[in-house]
Amino acid sequence: MTGTRVRADLEPYRVAMAELPERAVSVAGRAGAVVVVDGTGEWWRDAEAAFHDGAAAVVVARPSGAPAEALDVLEARASVAPIILERPLLRHDAVVAVADALPRTLRPGALTVECHAPADALAEALRDAIGWARVLAGRPLGHRAGTLAGGSGLALLESEARAAVSVVAATQPGAPRLGRLRITALAETVVEVDDDGGDLVIATTDASGRRTLPRRFERPERVALRRAVEAVRRVRRVADLAELRHDAVLAGQILHRSRP
Incomplete structure (x- = not known):
């Protein structure tokens, strides 16, 4: 089985990729890949930029607060491409x-x-x-x-x-x-x-x-990456973004x- 392409610059996600060698393969580009973005700062802009570059899915590591209008834009994206959120206290x-x-x-x-x-x-x-x-x-x-x-x-x-x-x-x-x-x-x-x-x-x-x-002993980064790979392979929609908005x-x- 060929591993799903993943672009991850965050060290915990690089470790997670190493733990999923048959499912995820590291790549330098974003097109067609699962792209991991840092949830600190304006992560919604980074997620939108990743989709603009052709990302197949986005994982947001520990997302901070986001403006409602930014979530509106991403929700439209989430209807066609998975957005996985690593929420540290809601695994x-x-x-x-x-x-x-x-x-x-x-x-x-x-x-x-x-x-x-x-x-x-x-x-x-x-x-x-x-x-x-x-x-x-x-x-x-x-x-x-x-x-x-x-x-x-x-x-x-x-x-x-x-x-x-x-x-x-x-x-x-x-x-x-x-x-x-x-x-x-x-x-x-x-x-x-x-x-x-x-x-x-x-x-x-x-x-x-x-x-x-x-x-639960599996690290949250590995859980999020595994979910993203599965969502891409099975063309599966996820409700992470809508749930985040509800809770926020x-x-x-x-x-x-x-x-x-």
């Missing part, structure tokens, strides 16, 4: 593992979201925490009410299935660099997601007892537009 393989482990009828009546991070990481950490709430609720979420003062916020979200989602977010200088989050879904099966800056623990509790899901809009409403 795709962990999301899949949770979906496989939970009953299809989870339907939590309430969820709680707690998020603490250094000031410069709070928006991204809260965005990923909301992403977990969306995953566990099984439906998109909407903003209902909130307050924000002194770097701390309280908010009430609600899922389309009418599940209440309470959110506590605060800056914390001593938190891990990526932030710390905890999400609890209350249903017949209780689900707890606890991520201490990349050290992820997921547990479920039901009538038979409490179980902890196996830890809610995080922005909590941190910037909440009102007493």
Whole structure:
């Protein structure tokens, strides 16, 4: 099997390519390749430039915040070419593992979201925490009410299935660099997601007892690259960008537009 062409200048992704020798082959050009872009700075411009150069797919490593209009442009691209996002506190393989482990009828009546991070990481950490709430609720979420003062916020979200989602977010200088989050879904099966800056623990509790899901040892860069290669080979659409926008809009409403 011929490996998919990959252009990656970031060292962690070069390592990931070395770990996938039969799936990915390093190339210098962008045309027809999976192109990895750095998520710091104006990554949406770099992603658009990669597509302009003929990229078959783009992987964004740890995307920072992006303007809504920039995401609009990229969403049009995502309809014909995969855009894979490496979100450090919302690992795709962990999301899949949770979906496989939970009953299809989870339907939590309430969820709680707690998020603490250094000031410069709070928006991204809260965005990923909301992403977990969306995953566990099984439906998109909407903003209902909130307050924000002194770097701390309280908010009430609600899922389309009418599940209440309470959110506590605060800056914390001593938190891990990526932030710390905890999400609890209350249903017949209780689900707890606890991520201490990349050290992820997921547990479920039901009538038979409490179980902890196996830890994920595959590095997030390898997960993202593997997904991109698979999406290109199978011409598979991914929802990463739409999900990012959903989560980022809610995080922005909590941190910037909440009102007493």
